Amino acid sequence: MTQPLNRRLFLTSALALAASPLLGVTAAQASGFVEYTPGLIDEALAEGRTVFVDYSATWCGTCRRQERVVNNLRASNPAYDQAMTFVRVDWDTYRTHEVAVRRSIPRRSTLLVLKGNQELGRIVAGTSATEIRLLMDKGL
Structure with a gap:
């Protein structure tokens, strides 16, 4: 059985989502990705971190x-979050x-x-959870 719509929760959530750009919160940050800026990936790699890069629009x-x-x-x-830095490239x-x-x-x-200096793996246009999990496992 479905729960009735909680109007207060709905309105609060909608307001928070609408205000997030005004507060400087990007979609990437909201989903746990760091928004790419020039040099970010190279800096992370130089620090010895593993980087998961998402080229998306x-x-x-x-x-x-x-x-x-x-x-x-x-x-x-x-x-995954302990082992890798997640970067979104617009x-x-x-x-x-x-x-x-x-x-x-x-x-x-x-x-x-x-x-x-190595690419451990890549997926182009794949959406299979198994395929993406196997890619992410390479970063562990």
Whole structure:
């Protein structure tokens, strides 16, 4: 049986979501990703961290599906957040930037796991939870 709609909770949630851009909270931050800025990935790698990179666009349906899968996997296994830094690269802003060109990123909806100077794995346009979990496991 479904619960009746709690109007106060609904209105509070809707207001918080609508106000988040005004408070400087991006969608990437809300979902636990760090928004890419030039040099961020290289700095993290130089510090010895493993980096999960999501090249995505806000209008991309495949990207949204990948994000849901990644977030579900992260919620079910906290080791991912302990082992990796999650970075979102906005495709519309950076598709011709060195962050995409240097790594030969063919399109949005590309996921990478990087450590040191190595690419541990990549998925292009894949949305399978099993495939994405196997990619994320490479970062553990």
